[in-house]
């Protein structure tokens with residue numbers, strides 16, 4: 001069994017059928033029997049850059065968003081966003097390390113900036129660090145991260161190679177709660193700057209928090225899937241968060257459809 005087959009089995013997505021005149025494979029048997037799922041792919045060499053993202057009140061930028069109920073947003077954070085505009089990687093990393101702009105920093109071990117190829121064509125954006133990420137200082141290193149690695153492998157990507165991974169917020173929210181609107185607003189300029197520096201060709205928003213923050217609108221994940229969106233001129237697609245897929249494995253088939261759509265979008269075929 002080759003690596004791709006192992007990965008697709010892990011995702012409940014094997015075997016695949018390929019339609020005539022269609023470059024991306026289509027999942028045919030969507031839910032493989034349990035015994036097929038025992039196969040684990042080999043560990044991935046290298047790492048991808050994963051970062052944190054948030055849609056915030058940043059008035060000079062195109063595609064200004066208004067999704068945030070910004071009643072609680074700290075004005076000093078908005079002001080500091082303008083300082084972030086021109087930062088290069090080292091300065092940006094340092095600024096994130098030193099950031100105490102919202103209450104999340106007081107409750108986490110360390111900031112989790114992001115990981116991967118700083119010139120990646122693919123940018124995956126999650127919600128925020130969990131316990132494992134908080135300990136290791138790197139995004140998506142826990143169970144959800146393993147699944148994300150498998151999702152990447154399924155479309156022939158891997159951490160550290162043409163992929164950058166980031167989160168909406170850089171600090172772990174307590175008890176793994178979703179980040180609050182003001183926390184997202186405060187942290188978003190960091191992701192925004194990361195996107196500007198990376199210049200990805202495609203952004204994949206993992207879950208509703210990332211999608212809502214990046215698109216600046218509150219909509220159901222279902223309504224955002226399967227469509228090509230735009231983030232400041234960069235094509236963006238929406239799929240399920242890997243942690244949700246771990247809780248709802250039957251949805252992996254839909255995630256696979258989204259990944260196939262992402263591949264088509266990346267090649268200008270969506």
Ligand code: URA
Pocket residue numbers: 050126127128129130133138139140141144145167243
């Ligand atoms: N979930 C996320 O959204 N990001 C991580 O880095 C880990 C889990």
